[in-house]
Amino acid sequence: MIKVDKVSKYFGGVKAVDGVSFEVEEQENLILLGTSGCGKTTTLKMINRLIEPTQGCIYIHGKNIMEQQPEILRRGIGYVLQNNGLFPHYTVAQNIAVVPNLLKWDKQKTEKRTAELMEKLHLDASYLNIYPNELSGGQQQRIGLARALVSDPPVLLMDEPFGALDNVTRSKIHAEFKALDELKRKTIIMVTHDVQEAFELGDRICLMDKGKIVQSGTPAQLLFNPVNDFVKDFLKHQRLQLEFKAIKLIDLWELLPELNKEAKASSFDAGTNLWEALESFKFNNGETINISKDQNQVKTVSFEQLMTAFYQYKNHQAHE
């Protein structure tokens, strides 16, 4: 879907991005992770030509983006900024309608699509005629997301989209973000410096340092098979939580005991990560949850059983 091929960007003599290559599959969620100044934002901005690469090529759908007119290219790529970048002199409705207007949609189509998105993003329709500065940070960020999604572009670029939000708002938006069906259909590249966020939202992660990709892979691969000490150190902080987030219930499936389905327990899909499953326990006596796989297989497990499976999995990883 998106192919970044040996791309470099020099600012004067400084190599901000140095020969970076990666590919993103259709509907995949790729995270560019790293500290500030590692080149992750520059890499992202080269994909919609906000920054022109010094060397290398970028392909979207097999087409070299350098051969397209930048304005046309950008209208087909959603873009979400850290500080939302909403136009302060436009109402919420006008902000969302910017790209549809550039694409010359008719008014009714734009209005219909706007209403649809407002509902999906849990935004009240009464916000449409007010100005962004009258909204809270979280609401503004949702409007920014709506603006990027309105024309339903297949690709979405997100530059630290939740960086300016407080923790409570952020985890709320994370949950919504994962639940939003619009986003499940999209190929997303997201930049963040927040490891927890990367583990929570990313299918794959490219960990960058000094303009280069140090390691790319699934969260579990980075966590359990780090290529060097840099990766290990980077993931050291709150490691247990990361492990819970990196491991999905499907990974533990074989290690869980076969048990019949029990009614009246909350159910999880096997694709859910362990963190979410553990968080759902309210620690009543004998409490269990149901895990369903491929819609017909169900296992009912307790907290202790999940934790036991987790330790076994970890031991197994360590000895591989």
Add this chain to the structure above:
Amino acid sequence: MNEQQQTLWQFMQQQAGKLQEQTLQHIGLTFISLCIAVLVGLPLGILIVRKKQLSGIVLGIAGVLQTIPSIALLGFMIPLLGIGPKPAIVALLLYALLPIIRNTYTGILGVDAAVKEAAVAMGMSKWQILFKVELPLAMPVIFAGIRTATVINVGVATLASLIAAGGLGEFIFGGISLNNTNMILAGAIPSALLAVIFDLLLSMVQKVSFKKLKRVVYAFPVLLIVLCLFYIIPAKSEGKLTAGFTPEFMGRQDGDLGLRSKYGLKIHTIVISDAVMYKAAFEKHLDVISGYSTDGRLKAYDLVVLDDDKHIFPPYYAAPIVRDDVLKKFPDLEPTLNLLSGKINDSVMTVLNYRTDYLHQSPERVAKDFLVANKLWRPERGGNDGIVRIGSKIFGEQYILANMYSMLIKGYTDHEVSTKTGLGGTKICFDALTNNQIDFYPEYTGTGLLAILQASPEIINEVTVNKDSTYNYVQRQFESKYQIKWLKPIGFNNAYALMMRQQQARKLGIKTISNLKQFLDKK
């Protein structure tokens, strides 16, 4: 105090027609130049945002223009654009440029980088970003620039009257020359009010919310254009000749008023500063001007004085006027100042003026050459017995006289001298004298009679029959009213005079003011 206000009010009522005309001209001048400044400045500001390497040069040039003194800038305009509204508008435009260019530039640069990035990332073109994002968001800053430019222009537009472009400056400068406080206030108060009102209106525009921004953006240019229309460009002369009179001359009995009442002279007249009047006459922008009979430019520009055959111009014999307490304090001052008495006649003074005004020799050199030639010069004694403060008005002749007196005092007495030259007009000079800011300055009998004493028409008629009766009258009056003494006259008579280009006067056969009236009436 109450009486004072009453008379100001009366003056304004009496001159309501003129006041209205000047106010409208003032508003028109301000906004025509502002309009053009916006049309030029806004695109320039946008250009230098796009091409930053030009910003230094453009802002630099606009900044330098801003520092040129306004009267000098108006002076530069005359050879290029003549006199009247054209040079005034160009000069005002140049002053208004800097705030508009600079605020456009900083306004656009100040737009939030994230907002600009969002605009680019959504696929807007350069022009779409400019018109939909950058300009609307920079608008409050740009309006602040326009506001500054407006207030500057309302102020500078008062000077437009000096080059015959009209406006409230006519009252202000006329009032200063005529020692007429009501006249000054009748010009100054409305122009200050205009500045305050426009500033207030524009500050309201500046604070307008984004919701109403669109309406303002459309309404503002319309309003500007309507305000421009206030300036009814002074109708071009219908007769053949155009006269340029100083604001002072316009308001005086021994000036335009006398020309009308005694000669019945009807001539298309514009108001102009004497600093540019002679040159304008020489360059044929004007045909008849109100000059001074000893002015050096008379010789330089080949002008001829028309004979005042009905004697409306009273004698203007120059003499130093000194406060009595100064004469008591420095007893040797009077004989020293009187050394000059009777030494300079009209033609000598014209030559001396010609040397400073036209040959651009320093007044100091001209003064010294004269004193040496007349064997009056003595080297400085370098004494330190108190300081004598000399004042002078703001024209060449007064500078020369002040320098002569300074040299005489230094050479003949042990006093030190400090000179305060270039005091703006009769009122300023005389106030400085009575308020003990200066000790003496050269004054003219006619000015004393008319501008300072403001004598009644009967007295004027009575005492202006000859130069001695005028001198005796002002001497008596000054002594009793102000305790100021007129010393002996220097000799020359720098009276008002009407003058024309020699060549034109000869061609038309005009020698006297009556001839001029006859010529004009034929048409």
